[in-house]
Amino acid sequence: MEILKKVYRYLSSMKTGLVLLVLVGSAAAVGSAFLPDVFFNTWLFKLLLIILSVNMVLCTANRFILLKSRLKKNRNKWFREIGNLLLHAGIVFILAGLLVYAFYGQNGQIAIRTGDTVDVSQIIALKEPFSLRLDDFKVEYNEDGSPSQYNSYVTVLESGITKDDAVISVNHPLNYRGVKFYQQSYGYLIKTKYTNDTGSEVEELIKEGNFIKPEGTERTVKVFRYIPNFDPNHGMVTKTMRPDNPRIIFSVYEDKQLIGVGAAQFDERVEIDENVYVVFPAVEPYTILKVKSDPGLPLAFWGGGMFMIGVTMALLAAPSQGKKTESIDSNREMR
Amino acid sequence: MKLLITVIIYALFIAYLLGAVLYFIGNKSGKKQALSTASLMVKIGLVLNIAALIVRTMIAGRLPLANSGEFTLWFTVVTVALYLYYEAKAKMREAGGAVMLISALLVGSIIVLMKGQLGEATPLMPALKSPWLTIHVLTAAVAYACFALAAGLAIMQLAKAETKITDEIIHRIVAGGFVMLSLTIVFGAVWAEQAWGSYWSWDPKETWALITWIIYALYLHLHRRLGWKGKTASKMVIAGFVLVLFTFFGVNYLLSGLHSYA
Numbered sequence: 001m002e003i004l005k006k007v008y009r010y011l012s013s014m015k016t017g018l019v020l021l022v023l024v025g026s027a028a029a030v031g032s033a034f035l036p037d038v039f040f041n042t043w044l045f046k047l048l049l050i051i052l053s054v055n056m057v058l059c060t061a062n063r064f065i066l067l068k069s070r071l072k073k074n075r076n077k078w079f080r081e082i083g084n085l086l087l088h089a090g091i092v093f094i095l096a097g098l099l100v101y102a103f104y105g106q107n108g109q110i111a112i113r114t115g116d117t118v119d120v121s122q123i124i125a126l127k128e129p130f131s132l133r134l135d136d137f138k139v140e141y142n143e144d145g146s147p148s149q150y151n152s153y154v155t156v157l158e159s160g161i162t163k164d165d166a167v168i169s170v171n172h173p174l175n176y177r178g179v180k181f182y183q184q185s186y187g188y189l190i191k192t193k194y195t196n197d198t199g200s201e202v203e204e205l206i207k208e209g210n211f212i213k214p215e216g217t218e219r220t221v222k223v224f225r226y227i228p229n230f231d232p233n234h235g236m237v238t239k240t241m242r243p244d245n246p247r248i249i250f251s252v253y254e255d256k257q258l259i260g261v262g263a264a265q266f267d268e269r270v271e272i273d274e275n276v277y278v279v280f281p282a283v284e285p286y287t288i289l290k291v292k293s294d295p296g297l298p299l300a301f302w303g304g305g306m307f308m309i310g311v312t313m314a315l316l317a318a319p320s321q322g323k324k325t326e327s328i329d330s331n332r333e334m335r
Numbered sequence: 336m337k338l339l340i341t342v343i344i345y346a347l348f349i350a351y352l353l354g355a356v357l358y359f360i361g362n363k364s365g366k367k368q369a370l371s372t373a374s375l376m377v378k379i380g381l382v383l384n385i386a387a388l389i390v391r392t393m394i395a396g397r398l399p400l401a402n403s404g405e406f407t408l409w410f411t412v413v414t415v416a417l418y419l420y421y422e423a424k425a426k427m428r429e430a431g432g433a434v435m436l437i438s439a440l441l442v443g444s445i446i447v448l449m450k451g452q453l454g455e456a457t458p459l460m461p462a463l464k465s466p467w468l469t470i471h472v473l474t475a476a477v478a479y480a481c482f483a484l485a486a487g488l489a490i491m492q493l494a495k496a497e498t499k500i501t502d503e504i505i506h507r508i509v510a511g512g513f514v515m516l517s518l519t520i521v522f523g524a525v526w527a528e529q530a531w532g533s534y535w536s537w538d539p540k541e542t543w544a545l546i547t548w549i550i551y552a553l554y555l556h557l558h559r560r561l562g563w564k565g566k567t568a569s570k571m572v573i574a575g576f577v578l579v580l581f582t583f584f585g586v587n588y589l590l591s592g593l594h595s596y597a
């Protein structure tokens with residue numbers, strides 16, 4: 001019993017809390033400098049955060065229990081006391097939110113082409129499945145040709161029935177029944193027309209970097225990349241994102257040897273070999289959305305609010321420690 | 336316009352640097368004349384700093400809240416405004432040299448490290464188009480300015496045998512900065528959640544803001560609960576500001592992450 005009490009005292013003390021804070025800070029510093037991608041996912045670090053949470057829960061609970069008697073002792077300090085409590089409880093809520101996400105949160109990524117429908121329950125587990133259809137994808141540009149916004153026009157469907165439609169853009173995610181969709185990225189598929197090995201002319205959507213093998217030649221063609229604003233001075237990188245001078249960069253191989261590279265315009269007939277042609281009529285954009293469900297988000301949200309109000313009450317609005325507060329400092333509970 | 340902002344930035348640097356030198360001389364020799372000229376230089380500097388922000392707004396065609404040059408201008412304008420307020424209120428000019436030297440060096444960093452950032456019209460990238468950006472950056476500027484002022488006071492308190500700078504005043508300023516840093520971090524998290532779909536991702540800037548926040552949290556606890564005052568407390572305030580500078584410069588130039596454009 002004595003030992004348990006001691007452990008409890010130690011775990012719930014503010015000193016331990018401060019030591020833990022120093023540990024978290026130093027670990028984060030070392031981690032971000034040397035192992036930024038893995039360190040924060042290690043068990044060691046998570047354990048540290050969990051111990052800190054436990055410490056703060058106990059510490060905050062103790063303060064809450066003692067609040068009444070403390071307030072009786074120092075009536076003039078209630079504002080700061082409430083602030084302190086809110087601030088610490090807020091941090092605990094935030095940590096709890098993170099913990100809930102670590103256990104129950106899900107996230108994934110979906111790429112959708114215009115007109116296609118994706119079943120969201122294929123990406124993350126859903127109680128009531130629904131699908132997302134991309135109706136259109138539009139990039140807006142600034143005057144200088146840099147992108148100013150990416151917009152995915154989507155429709156939410158449940159068993160084929162339209163439930164909602166929305167525009168998802170950067171900073172404007174869609175929230176559908178707790179599942180959030182964020183505009184994350186986009187890409188292009190390249191429409192490619194050529195005669196295939198059965199002799200018929202096909203129009204295929206090719207992913208950047210993939211090969212095609214046209215009929216009538218031993219040569220293969222790598223559909224390397226779509227460049228929206230081609231400028232020879234910029235090489236293989238687009239000058240701006242706006243399609244002011246769109247080109248398809250392709251390369252031709254024979255016996256795995258590179259024999260030529262070209263930059264084709266849309267609809268330009270490119271001769272690959274004698275009487276063998278490839279045409280790139282257009283590109284088709286696809287959007288990449290991040291999908292996330294985080295049942296801990298409300299906890300973190302309210303925690304953040306409590307924390308902000310608490311910190312302001314405890315430190316800004318409260319009077320500074322003058323003569324009057326001396327008495328409180330003399331009965332510090334350094335548990 | 337491009338020439339204009341360059342001229343303003345150089346004039347601003349000179350005004351702050353001259354102010355710093357005059358404060359040092361005046362405090363050393365006790366000459367009132369030098370000290371009031373220093374105050375005047377600082378006021379001229381403040382006007383130039385505001386002018387720089389206005390001209391930058393005109394060049395960019397938006398509020399200047401995005402790149403590090405723009406942020407530095409906010410950082411110094413709030414630092415200097417707070418300092419002048421402190422000087423008027425506390426009727427003390429002891430810390431002028433240190434605070435103005437910090438401000439001058441910050442403006443100097445625009446000239447050395449952020450060349451050309453302020454002269455070009457750079458539109459915002461989609462992720463930066465959020466009202467949270469405004470509030471996140473402005474609270475950060477106030478937080479950093481409080482920490483700069485507190486560090487300036489702490490340096491002078493450590494450097495002098497006899498001083499009227501009290502722990503109490505340093506503590507109050509740090510407390511104000513801590514509140515603003517807390518708001519900065521929460522607003523930043525809200526924004527990151529909307530823009531990138533996660534409110535905390537241990538990106539270097541976030542991580543170092545948290546580390547900075549931790550050191551000031553320690554200071555506040557130790558100061559009140561364990562009665563750490565005087566030299567130890569002041570050293571912590573200075574260490575905190577070193578972390579602030581690392582979070583700003585070190586992370587931007589040494590580590591990479593979501594924030595590396597800012």
Ligand code: HEM
Pocket residue numbers: 012013014015017018021055056059060084087088091311314315552555556559
């Ligand atoms: C995680 C970061 C933390 C922050 C940002 C934080 C912040 C604060 C702040 C701002 C105060 C008010 C100080 C003042 O009135 O001057 C305070 C007070 C206090 N904190 Fe924390 N705290 C943290 C963690 C902890 C932990 C882990 C504990 C212990 C479990 C703790 C226990 C206390 C106690 C007992 C007080 C009493 C102050 C008083 O009586 O006025 N704090 N904290």
